[in-house]
Amino acid sequence: xxxxxxxxxxxxxxxxxxxxxxxxxxxxxxxxxxxxxxxxxxxxxxxxxxxxxxxxxxxxxxxxxxxxxxxxxxxxxxxxxxxxxxxxxxxxxxxxxxxxxxxxxxxxxxxxxxxxxxxxxxxxxxxxxxxxxxxxxxxxxxxxxxxxxxxxxxxxxxxxxxxxxxxxxxxxxxxxxxx
Numbered sequence: 001x002x003x004x005x006x007x008x009x010x011x012x013x014x015x016x017x018x019x020x021x022x023x024x025x026x027x028x029x030x031x032x033x034x035x036x037x038x039x040x041x042x043x044x045x046x047x048x049x050x051x052x053x054x055x056x057x058x059x060x061x062x063x064x065x066x067x068x069x070x071x072x073x074x075x076x077x078x079x080x081x082x083x084x085x086x087x088x089x090x091x092x093x094x095x096x097x098x099x100x101x102x103x104x105x106x107x108x109x110x111x112x113x114x115x116x117x118x119x120x121x122x123x124x125x126x127x128x129x130x131x132x133x134x135x136x137x138x139x140x141x142x143x144x145x146x147x148x149x150x151x152x153x154x155x156x157x158x159x160x161x162x163x164x165x166x167x168x169x170x171x172x173x174x175x176x177x178x179x
């Protein structure tokens with residue numbers, strides 16, 4: 001009978017370790033969630049420039065007493081197209097959504113809204129990406145649930161899917177309203 005070399009066991013050990021880590025990762029509550037250092041803190045300053053003739057917004061709008069969303073998006077962002085109907089649904093339900101157009105050309109951004117609809121209560125452009133840095137944005141789309149006092153309740157990195165909307169965003173909105 002032939003003896004097996006200890007080196008032959010290395011691939012099996014590596015595979016087992018990788019499979020174990022993958023299993024742990026899949027059991028996380030929301031694999032798309034990223035921690036936010038800002039959760040539970042006041043939203044950073046709003047420093048946007050006007051986008052066309054759309055109404056703009058500022059810090060006071062996030063502290064006006066109503067729960068709202070701040071949504072970072074761009075016309076060049078394919079996942080932003082995917083989440084857009086969910087934003088329109090929330091806006092249709094009366095939720096204030098403030099849009100931050102991220103590093104985009106104004107004409108392209110306005111064309112995107114003309115094509116898909118405009119779910120935003122107010123909107124501004126972050127052409128340099130400076131505001132996004134202050135908010136800790138990793139990329140677009142990214143959405144924040146803000147309570148009526150301007151505190152960040154939840155951060156969602158990536159597109160809002162039906163699953164994320166129902167299991168994460170709606171409960172956060174209700175919790176923020178209950179405060």
